[in-house]
Structures are given as structure tokens and as C-alpha cells.
Amino acid sequence: MKKVITYGSFDLFHEGHRSILRRAREMGDSLIVGVTTEQYDVYRGKINLVDSLMRRIDNVRKTGLADEIIVEDHEGQKAEDIQKYAIDLFVIGSDWRGQFDYLDQYCEVKYLDRTQNISSTDIRRGRQGFVLLGIAGTGRAAGRLAREIRFVSGVEARAAYNPSLESARTFAGLYGIESACDNYEAFLEKTDAVYIATPHATHYDYARHAILAGRHVLCEKPMTLSAQETRELFELANDCGVVLMEAVKTAYAPAFLNLLAVARCGRIGTVYDVECAFTKLIPEDKNAREYEPKTGGSFTELASYSLLPIIKILGRDYRVEFRYFRGLNGCDIYAKALFAYDNATASAKTGIGVKSEGQLLISGTRGYILARSPWWLTKTFEVCYENPEDNETFSGPFPGCGLRFEIADFTRNITDPNARNYKFSREDSVAASGIIEQFLRERNGLWLKEP
Numbered sequence: 384m385k386k387v388i389t390y391g392s393f394d395l396f397h398e399g400h401r402s403i404l405r406r407a408r409e410m411g412d413s414l415i416v417g418v419t420t421e422q423y424d425v426y427r428g429k430i431n432l433v434d435s436l437m438r439r440i441d442n443v444r445k446t447g448l449a450d451e452i453i454v455e456d457h458e459g460q461k462a463e464d465i466q467k468y469a470i471d472l473f474v475i476g477s478d479w480r481g482q483f484d485y486l487d488q489y490c491e492v493k494y495l496d497r498t499q500n501i502s503s504t505d506i507r508r509g510r511q512g513f514v515l516l517g518i519a520g521t522g523r524a525a526g527r528l529a530r531e532i533r534f535v536s537g538v539e540a541r542a543a544y545n546p547s548l549e550s551a552r553t554f555a556g557l558y559g560i561e562s563a564c565d566n567y568e569a570f571l572e573k574t575d576a577v578y579i580a581t582p583h584a585t586h587y588d589y590a591r592h593a594i595l596a597g598r599h600v601l602c603e604k605p606m607t608l609s610a611q612e613t614r615e616l617f618e619l620a621n622d623c624g625v626v627l628m629e630a631v632k633t634a635y636a637p638a639f640l641n642l643l644a645v646a647r648c649g650r651i652g653t654v655y656d657v658e659c660a661f662t663k664l665i666p667e668d669k670n671a672r673e674y675e676p677k678t679g680g681s682f683t684e685l686a687s688y689s690l691l692p693i694i695k696i697l698g699r700d701y702r703v704e705f706r707y708f709r710g711l712n713g714c715d716i717y718a719k720a721l722f723a724y725d726n727a728t729a730s731a732k733t734g735i736g737v738k739s740e741g742q743l744l745i746s747g748t749r750g751y752i753l754a755r756s757p758w759w760l761t762k763t764f765e766v767c768y769e770n771p772e773d774n775e776t777f778s779g780p781f782p783g784c785g786l787r788f789e790i791a792d793f794t795r796n797i798t799d800p801n802a803r804n805y806k807f808s809r810e811d812s813v814a815a816s817g818i819i820e821q822f823l824r825e826r827n828g829l830w831l832k833e834p
């Protein structure tokens with residue numbers, strides 16, 4: 384009796400899937416089909432599947448070709464399954480050629496020709512519509528997004544904008560983007576949505592312009608430097624029927640979302656304190672954006688991350704005050720925002736000239752949650768109790784630089800009329816902008832008036 388096994392996501396089941404299952408079944412006496420979980424697909428870099436695991440299993444079952452269906456949920460499972468089920472032949476499509484040769488120590492490995500001109504990706508594209516994204520600004524953040532966008536289906540980088548055409552062209556060339564523009568109008572013409580990664584003080588104008596042109600906007604943090612401006616942008620987006628989202632990538636990462644759930648569900652009791660730090664040493668340079676006299680400094684640069692867990696866990700009903708120390712051009716090289724809530728306290732530390740441990744610590748009446756540095760690239764966190772034997776560790780996928788979750792959410796919010804952004808909402812963005820505004824007023828109020 385020859386036992387065959389094959390694996391796949393089998394999203395939006397199509398003829399290519401049926402064909403490989405049929406051929407695999409014909410190569411032996413029984414066929415086991417492994418269907419991937421969503422979490423494992425995210426880990427593999429496949430985001431935005433349409434069908435649930437149950438539906439994908441059901442579709443495989445309906446073919447009548449699988450003698451057994453199993454769930455694939457982790458790396459290394461194929462080798463385990465082959466041994467566990469005493470498999471004779473492992474079969475997979477030719478798009479994977481060479482990648483599973485290592486399994487030949489357990490059984491025979493065969494790559495079967497893929498069915499031409501059909502894939503789940505293409506069907507998703509057709510169903511959901513395809514978002515053509517423009518990238519405004521061509522610095523570090525823009526480069527990261529251009530690299531990560533390739534892992535999300537349903538969206539493609541189509542144009543790059545920089546007031547310097549040469550910079551736009553270099554960037555577009557580097558990431559294989561079709562158009563490079565130095566004219567914002569012409570750039571918007573080529574896109575459905577834009578990612579704004581220009582200097583902080585320019586976000587408002589670029590975002591406003593794009594929204595008025597009917598483009599969806601994913602705006603780098605801080606969205607603007609005032610609560611009023613951020614509120615206005617959201618109102619405008621609402622009036623124009625477009626999506627507006629602030630690009631705080633941690634807010635969309637699975638392990639961070641899990642951390643919020645653990646903090647809120649009472650596992651560590653009542654939360655009394657959230658302490659959060661993000662420091663990144665940036666050499667003093669009078670021409671650097673980070674040391675620009677009005678809008679530079681550690682707080683505008685880094686606070687968006689540190690404010691996220693505070694706002695998400697303790698809410699928006701706080702009083703906030705600041706301590707800070709100045710460096711070049713009067714910019715804060717280190718700042719601390721202290722939050723007073725009725726029944727809790729919180730602090731957000733930021734530094735570009737002072738280094739500290741970049742951790743997130745949430746203290747409650749039964750225990751605490753610790754996300755170690757760099758907590759904002761959340762992969763794991765610990766939940767600790769009085770008795771260390773009870774301690775737990777949680778983890779979640781954070782492939783690449785983690786941006787793909789944010790891009791996937793942005794795309795989903797555009798293509799799915801029922802989607803709602805609760806992960807970093809309009810109210811969260813307005814609150815974060817308001818805190819940064821209050822900080823800048825306090826810091827610049829005295830300094831910029833001095834002779």
C-alpha cells in the first residue's frame with residue numbers, strides 16, 4: 384500500500400488544486416492532504432487569505448480525493464508527518480522545486496507541474512480588486528515598506544514620489560516600481576492609495592491633498608503634530624469616503640495584539656502601571672531631520688511607539704506632563720512623558736541622545752507583562768507571577784520588519800467595506816497627535832522665542 388502526502392493553503396479552491404490532488408492520489412493507494420493554518424501561512428509570509436481554515440478543509444474534502452486531511456501549523460511538521468504516517472511519497476507543485484529535497488531522507492519526493500495560468504493569488508486579486516500604492520518620500524521607512532509590500536497580496540507599489548526626480552528614480556529603480564514622479568498631482572493620478580513617509584511637518588499637506596483627490600492614505604507616524612490637524616484629516620477622509628490610517632506598525636503585529644488581549648483580560652489582575660521606552664542614538668547633525676529645531680527631537684521621532692501601549696491599555700482619559708533634556712538646536716535628546724489616570728500611572732521614555740533599555744512593562748495586581756527590547760518589534764512577551772513556576776511566554780510571528788501586517792490591514796480596510804480599524808483607531812491617532820502637540824508647545828514655547 385503506497386501512501387502519498389501533499390500540502391497547501393488551498394485558498395479559493397481552484398482547478399490547479401484539484402489537478403494536483405488528483406495526480407497525487409493516482410500516484411499511490413491513499414492520499415493525506417495537509418492544509419495550513421492562518422498563523423502558519425502568516426509565518427510563511429502569506430497574508431490575506433480569504434477562506435477560513437474550515438472552509439479550505441471543506442473544499443479539499445469535497446473533492447473526494449483525500450483519504451485523510453490534517454492541519455499543518457508549524458515549520459518542520461512535514462518531516463514529522465512523513466514519519467508518523469509512514470508516507471512513501473511526498474508530492475508538491477513545481478513552484479516549490481528543490482525546496483523539499485531534504486525530505487528524501489524519509490521518503491520519495493516528487494514535484495508535479497503546476498497548472499498554468501491559475502493561482503489563489505490571481506483569484507484574490509480579481510475578487511478584492513487590486514490596490515495600486517504610491518510611495519511618497521523615498522527614505523528609510525519608504526524602502527522598508529517597498530520591500531515588505533511584496534509579501535502582501537492585493538496591493539502593489541506602482542509609483543514613487545520625491546520632489547527630486549533623481550531620488551524618485553533611484554528609489555523606483557531599486558524596488559522595481561514602474562513610475563517615478565516629482566509632481567505630486569501626476570503621482571496621485573497613477574495610484575489608488577498612498578503611503579506618506581515624508582518629513583513629519585509635511586504629512587498634513589501631503590495627506591490632505593491625497594484625500595481630496597480621493598486616494599486612501601497610510602501616513603507615517605506621527606500623522607500630524609497637532610490633534611486638530613489629525614482630526615481634520617479623519618473628517619476629510621470620512622467625507623471623501625477613503626481610508627486613513629496611521630502607520631504604527633506594532634499596532635498591527637499579532638504578538639502585540641495578543642499582549643493587549645492578555646493585559647485587558649484580567650490575567651495579571653488590574654493594571655496599575657504601563658512603562659515603556661524606545662531609544663535610538665542618532666549622532667548630532669544640524670542638518671538632520673531629527674535635530675530640526677521646531678519638529679526634531681526624541682519625542683516626535685519615537686513617542687508614537689511608546690504611546691501606543693499606554694493609550695491602548697489605559698485609555699485616553701489622562702493628564703500628561705513631561706521632563707526633557709535638550710541637545711543640538713534645542714531638540715530633546717531624552718524625554719519622559721508621565722501620565723496620570725484616576726487609577727493608574729504610565730510613562731513613555733524616548734531618547735536620541737540617551738540610551739536606555741527598550742522594554743515594555745505592564746504591572747498589575749496579580750502579575751506583570753514584560754516585552755523585552757525591542758518590544759516594538761513584538762515577537763514574544765512574558766507573563767510573570769509571584770510564583771515563577773506559573774510564568775508563561777507568548778509569541779507570535781513577526782517576519783521581516785513586521786510592516787506586512789500593517790500593509791495587509793490597510794489593504795483590507797480599502798477592499799472590504801465591512802472592515803474597521805480598531806487596532807489604531809482615529810481616536811487613538813488624535814490622542815497621540817495631541818500628546819506630541821502638547822510636548823512641542825511646552826518645549827518650543829520657551830526655546831524658540833529666545834533670542
Ligand code: CTP
Nearest residue numbers: 391392393399403475476497498501502503504
Ligand atoms: N498548485 C498547482 N497549480 C496551480 C496552483 C497551485 O499545481 N496553478 C499546487 C501548488 O503547487 C501546491 C498546491 O497546489 O502544491 C497548493 O498550493 P497553494 O499554495 O495553496 O495554491 P496557489 O494557487 O499557488 O496559492 P497562492 O497563489 O496563494 O500561492
